[in-house]
Amino acid sequence: MEEIRVLVTDDEMGMRLGIARVLSDYTVSAPEIEGEIRFVLEQAETGEQALERIAAGGIDLLLLDHKMPGISGLDVLDELSKQGRTLLTIMITAYASMDSAIAAAKRGAYDFLAKPFTPVELRNTVRKAAVRIVLARQLQRVAAEGRRSRLLLAEAIVDAWRRVQGEVDPVENAPAKRAYPVDPIQENNAARQLHDKRAAVFGRWIEDLQMVAQIEAGARLRRSEPIDVNAVVRFAFEFVATEAERRGLALEFHPTTAEWGLGELAEWELALSAACSQLTAMGRRGGCLRGRVAAAEKPSAEKPSMMQIEFAVEKAEEAGAACASKGDSEPETTSSAASASSDLLTDGLGWSLVRRWSARCNGAMNLQSDENRVRVSLLLPATGGPLASQADAG
Known part of the structure; x- marks a missing residue:
């Protein structure tokens, strides 16, 4: 049962006692709330007493007389x-x-409520207010439970990944001691360095995932910091390098300009890694995943500076050789068949994450596909570098 604490403020004792008598045994039930509502009554004779009691906390509903000695009801509201x-x-x-x-x-x-009022009028008015209060409480509980669930999910993902990677001993539930194979071929320094590099990239991505989940859950504030976009694209390519190698996909990214964005680094890394991961899963052996970062258009007084981040994967077997010869040229414009497959591609969780992130950055995502190529283009606000980014953030 929900409990609502009511403070009755009136300089007339008879009015205070009458309201208390009507509401003390009154319970409220409604289809839009769970359970019943009961009332706990407290009294104040003046506006000053009411403010003092409210300051102590715990009051949910105030029944306030308009005219009283000392400060009036309107003064209390002020x-x-x-x-x-x-x-x-x-x-x-x-x-x-x-x-x-x-x-x-x-x-x-x-x-x-206009004096004199009947017990029925009092109950009806209080009932509407009580349902409103309880609905707000229930929404807060649902929101809090949602935040806890997202945090628990993020922690479970991190824990599962660490167990799979051997970073946590599943029996001792403690950091595991990593032992390298004794095979002389895999024991060499190059193999160990590659292993550590990949583990570091995946570990950083998992930390980003946990950080973004904390931001979405309200457990951490979203920061606004200058973002080196080329460095984030390199991170995204490192993230998919192992899977691309397994699929026989080439990775090409040759930055031509230094572009800077603004936002939370963890979100940038997570979004661009998700985009590259989706494209890598669509590529076939002999294809090529290419990245490109460039200024989209010259800024003006009406239009802010924008940049374009593009990723395109060649899906055909013969596309790998063609990719090397194209260099950093812009991917071809897709045909009308692209629109037919675009809706299908955007159904994935990864694309949904990228699209929501680009919209939160005041940008846009465009995904196109034809029989040989999948291309995602992100149009995002650009800044002039770390100093300009900090000025924009301020």
Whole structure:
């Protein structure tokens, strides 16, 4: 059962006792809420007493007389507003008029009761307020549970990955001691360095995933920092290098300009890695995954500076040789068949993540595909470098 604590503020003792008598045994149930609502009544004789009790905390609903000795009900609402307190308030007055109702509403009053009122009118008015309060509580609980679930999911993903990679001993539940194979071919320094490099890239990606989950769950604030876009693309290519090698895909990225973005580094790394991972899964042996970063158009007073990040994968067997000869030229424009397959491709979780991220950056994502090529293009705001990025953030 939900409990709502009501503070009845009126200088007339008879009015306070009458309201308490009507509401003390009153319970509320409604189809839109879970369970029933009961009321716990407290009393205040003046506006000053009411403010003192509200400051102590725990009051959910305020029944407030308009005219009282000392500060008035409207003065109480003004003071609560100055303190930044939000409290559902029902104004009670014997001087009901349109002007007084408007004045109370402007100060944040939820509803209005004109004296004299009947027990039924009191219950109906309080019932509406109580349902509103309980619905807000239930929404807060759902949101909090959602945040906890996302954090638990992120922690479970990290834990599972570490166990799979052997970083955590599944029996001792402690960091595992990594032992390299005794085979002389795999024991050489180059193999160990490659292994450590790949492990570091995947470990960093998992940390990014956990950080983004914490941001989305509200457990961490989103930062705005200058982003070296070419460095993030290199990270994304390192992330997919192992899978690309297994599939026989070449990776090509030759930066021609230094472009800078703004945002949370973990989100940039996660989004671009997700895009490259999706394209790598679509490539076939002999194909090539290419990356390109360039200024999209010259800025003007009306248009901010924009950059374009493009990834394209060659899917045909013979496309690998063609890729090497094309260098950094822009991928060909796809035919009308692209629109037919584009909707299908964007159904994936990875593309959904990239699309939401680009929109949050005030940019846009365009995904196209034909029988030989899949291409994703990201149009994003650009800055002039670390110093300009910091100025924009300020």
